[in-house]
Amino acid sequence: MVADNTPVIIGVGQYSERVGEPGYEALSYMDLAGRALAAAIADSSASEPVSPEIDTLAAIRAFEMSRPDRKPPFGAANNVPRAIAGRVGANPKRAILTTTGGQTNQKLVGEFARDIAAGESQCAVVVGSEAISTVLALSAKGEKPDWSEEVEGDFEDQGFGVEGLLEPSLFAHGATGAIPLYALAENARRAKLCKSLDGYRRDIGELFEPFTKVAAANPHAAAQVKRSAEELATVTERNRIVAEPYTRMTVARDQVNQAAAVIIASAGLARKLGIPEDKWVHIHAVTSATELKLSERPDLSANPASLASVDAALARAGKGIADMQYIDFYSCFAIPVFNQIDHFGLTVDDPRGLTLTGGLPFFGGAGNNYSAHAICEAVQSTRGDRGSFALVGANGGWMSKYAAGVYSTEPADWSANDRYEKLPLADNAVPAGKGDFERATVETYTINNAKKGSVAVWLGRNEAGERVSGNADLSDEPTRAAFDGGEPFGAKLTVRQKNGRNIGRIA
Template identity: 50%
Template sequence: MAFPEINPRTPVLVGAGQASERIGEPGYLRRSPVELAAAAAREAITDSGADVAADIDTVAGVRQFEISVPGVPAPLGRSNNYPRSVAGRVGAAPRRAILEVAGGQGPQHLVNELAAAIAAGTAEVALLFGSEAISTVRHWAASEDRPDFSETADGDLEDRGYGLEGLGSAFEAAHGLTDAPSQYALFENARRARLAQTRQEYAAGMGALFAPFTKVAAANPHAAAPTERGAAELVTPSERNRVIADPYTRYIVAREKVNQGAAVLLTSVAAARRLGVSEDRWVFLHGHTDLRERALLDRADLSAAPAAVLAVTHALDLAGIDAADLAAIDLYSCFPIAVTNVCDGLGLPVDGSRELTVTGGLPFFGGAGNNYSMHAIAETAHRLRAMPGAYGLVGANGGALSKYSAGVYSTTPTGWRPDESERLQAEIDAWAAVEQAGQADGWGTIETYTVKHRRDGRRTGIVVGRLAADGRRFLAMADDDETLELLGADEPVGARIRVRSTASGVNVAGIG
């Protein structure tokens, strides 16, 4: 294959690598996040078939969970400069080092951004990577024989901060809306009500969606939980599969206890040729988009996230293809609705008849912190090389269905195609926001809800509703038996409740 007419500044993905280990299995080395990322980066460089380490001018690291919010401890220590620690391990001395903001959109966003930088001529060879060693950290944190992951790396760092603006508020935190399962459960129950499905029907659908994911994970050597499970097993509560937040059981939420790293290598066509990277390693980015949804309580419809659908649709349009043309798909799968939201918008089936993951998904392959989609990109690249001319989609989600980055890949050569994310984002930002009631008193109706289940058996209800008097949206908590019984009924959405403002927030004060 030869691409004589292509612009030498065109970005290409030329290398992809992954690394992993599981406690108690042969070869387990207690590797740190830096070591896991370095192992994946070395694999990506090797995968390119060329000696490119000395030519890497840009490195970009995805944040581990322990550096994604302020004040989180690192029981085993950590690097002061994660990107340069990894770069040093592989023999690279880049002029630019980036530490990306938090969020699962990060890997695809970095590919989109640095591909554009290569096309603009401000970079030539870029190494992107991320990793998590959460399983190792938790296992060894209390041990006298624990490893020390502390290290210092010299050099400047473009630290972009946490990127948490707009992803939560003190008001939401005061009402118990602090954890991802509760946030996503609100969306899930709103979608169930919109579809007019019973709890049993909806649970069966979540199981049918994710059962094929377990099959893919079972065949993936890097999967953290490589066990095939049936649809009913995934959604049936049990001692090992407890309810976390209605309607979620443990088996169908992202698995964070992983030891995984992934990396991809991007170059310009000119650099690839100069370095001797064979054209059969080249994978092109045909479409790409980065969009952000409105803040959670501002959204007009809590049963869907249209910005994510818009991101994927635009990436496909830019590539000149439809969803039906995709040979490989990986949709971010921290919770079922992260997948079904995009499928609903694109008309993709959610009954398990279409493969929607190349890795096995976050609950089964593993939710490698913010870096999951780097694994999806790496796996997609390998699959597409085996299917020359085919197309693959990676959809990467961050926050509470908040940030979405999409990429469409193929070995088919194409020049760089600028996206219209800025224009589309302006449209999203202009969408009308729902008026909210910071203090809510009186009667209203339930818009959506969840019940959080703690390990000790305690339960807390969270309700989003609309006041009957003026239609403003309210957020309320409940822990009384009467309200919890209502939230466990066949269909709480639309039920009439009374709310009352107190010094600590809005509470459900009665049902009617």
């Protein structure tokens, strides 16, 4: 008999639409999320109404609401969580607008499960959505619908949560978004493996080819097209380099209209609501971890916090990676996946697959809510394969935060309420350079192809061994040759300061 205060996932739901396809409605963030939550309620097969029992609802912050300097172009509800709740007739005591980060939904599953086990909640929802594709499509036509809503009631605004993601020196040198920041880490791994640019792009293509096959079969995927490793790796006009070593097809796809919701309840409430036990999926472990800033990491190619998070979740579940029949490693770019399979000794063609959705470049879901879709797929997979286990790894920032979860229809004992763990931050940060410097050694780099032109960004060490960043002077032929050729690693630069930037030339 599963104890009444045991947290169980009782319902999951996804909703999506693609611009121009039959049935397309150009739904707002709130409408998409409401459809997903309604689908999750229906998925529970409850014989009694679920909505009145929802006491906690967390709305994942949409991508276009994720920075203080950005506003949703068509507006949004003044109270996003209660706007979503109202679409299914719910009135939770606790309504939350979450912080930014792709790990947030997985982390919240752990936090809400802990609250339920402690008797502080009976039914909690994690729900989020993105409508970026619709925003772009309507804006291109000059249309501007009004998605604003005035909704009464209090809610907890947890803030943007981007403080730990700020890298002022890197931003100042042109690494201003996820693509170049991940590319810096990716090239560091390439250097460690002594791979050429073409060879490493081929590795990325081979990693992601199986992902495209999963996406092609997923009705919610943004890109339902199978692609070969060669097609993904080959640089063409359509598959241009966005930042070395990434081609356009191998980075997270942000043009999506997708939503997903997860409902967690106490076993006692699930019984009261008449939810069949074959719908219950147990939460065996959830862990969350925070990484050092990118520029502080001793090994720029590594992400030990993510590995520790997955290791700890597996250990608390009493399982190993070999026991996971279903796996979804967060795949906004290749390196978060590479880090996991390097650590566990997995291959890119592991017969279990490394994604349940098709992955972020193909399924879509860039922003903050992708892993809710992965959790939905994990729940459905374990329900259909009773006794099996699923692992979901969720990543936020520039491999800055991570949360991992282990799921199964097998019961999990929450009597000690110790299945959610927050891991400590590492204390081995590399010191940042202070003030001007004259020489540096390149550790990693990328050439970021932005709208304003291409810029070569590097990270390295100054003469004092401190971590510094700068731009390569591509007007200097030896410097251009080293960076364009993809092999500036270990290069000695002479550095001058200009307009607040560090400009390096091959010494």
